[in-house]
Amino acid sequence: MYQTLEIEKNGRVATLWMNRPEVFNACNEQLVTDLSAACKELDIDNSVRIVVLAGRGKHFSAGADVNWLKRASQFSAEESLADARRFASMLRTLAEMSKPTIARIQGVALGGGTGLTAACDMAIASDTAVFATSEVKFGIIPSAISPYVLRAIGPRQALRYFQSGERISAQRALAIGLVNEVVPAPELDAKVAELAESLILAGPKAQQAAKNLVRTVTGRPIDATLSEETAQGFARQRATVEAKEGITAFLDKRQPAWLG
Structure with missing residues (x-):
């Protein structure tokens, strides 16, 4: 049981619901603690293949709880650093889960809410969703979320939005890579479910290796070293039990064992 979260399981898909709708699922110390623990719990749960991060109520997450910000403004330097860590x-715990993660976005996803969106592997947003890296409007910077937002939208867009704090519409978020798809609000759950079902068809170990591959290759020059590393990675994965089962199942025209 978590104070600020609910975990809902539907088959092999677990939805991690942030459950502070009265404050638009704004982050405070307890939600941060609960999210870390719940991600670790679901990552070792063999009954779960896909994790969806969502927010109860009208909004995904409004970012930092104002009461948290007020408390943090009185922290000592040591307390502030511990809180930021x-x-x-x-x-990082969310971003490094071994399973595919999907952010389900409705309403606002501001500040830390944008960070949570970007830390997931993929994101589906309703057409009325709104994003922002609004920290500069409070005299602070989106430091903790920056690795994930930069990964999603790149440095050129980050230079604009990290400094302006502008609101980003769902369609603009799609155009700059912050989300993967935008759908009408009534279709949001169906689209998330469709994506989750597609992900379930793939080999779980291969998906984990694919996530690691993206981390390994991103930002590196395409040279002989990278070419050799990717060749070795392919050969290594092809030799796994899962790969042998997947290829055999395809040739035998049957479902692979991981779907059993």
Whole structure:
């Protein structure tokens, strides 16, 4: 049981619901702690293949709880650093889950909410969703979320939005790579479910290796070293039990064992 979260399982898909709708699922110390623990719990749960991050109520997440910000403004330097480390660690725990993660976005996803969106592997947003890296409007910077937002939208767009704090519409978020798809609000759950079902068809170990591949290759020059590393990675994966089962199942025209 978590104070600020609910975990809902539907077959092999677990939805991690942030459950503070009265404050638009704004982050505070407890939500950060609960998110870290729940991500770790679901990552070792063999009954779960896909994790969806969502927010109860009208909004995904309004970012930092104002009461948290008020408390943090009175922290000592040591307390402030410890608090920032907990938030950064939570985002990393989410981003490094071994299973595919989908952010389900409705309403606002501001500040830390944009960070949570970007820390997931993929994101589906309703057409009325709104995003922002609004920290500069409070005299702070989106430091902890920056690795994930930069990964999603690139440095050119980040230079604009990290400094302006502008609101980003769902369609603009799609255009700059912050989300993968935008759908009418009534179709949001159906689209998330469709994506989750597609992900379930793939080999779980291969998906984990694919996530690691993206981390390994991103930003590196295409040279002989990278070529050799990717060739070795392919050969290594092809020799796994899962790969042999997947190829055999395809040739035998049957479902692979991981769908059993």
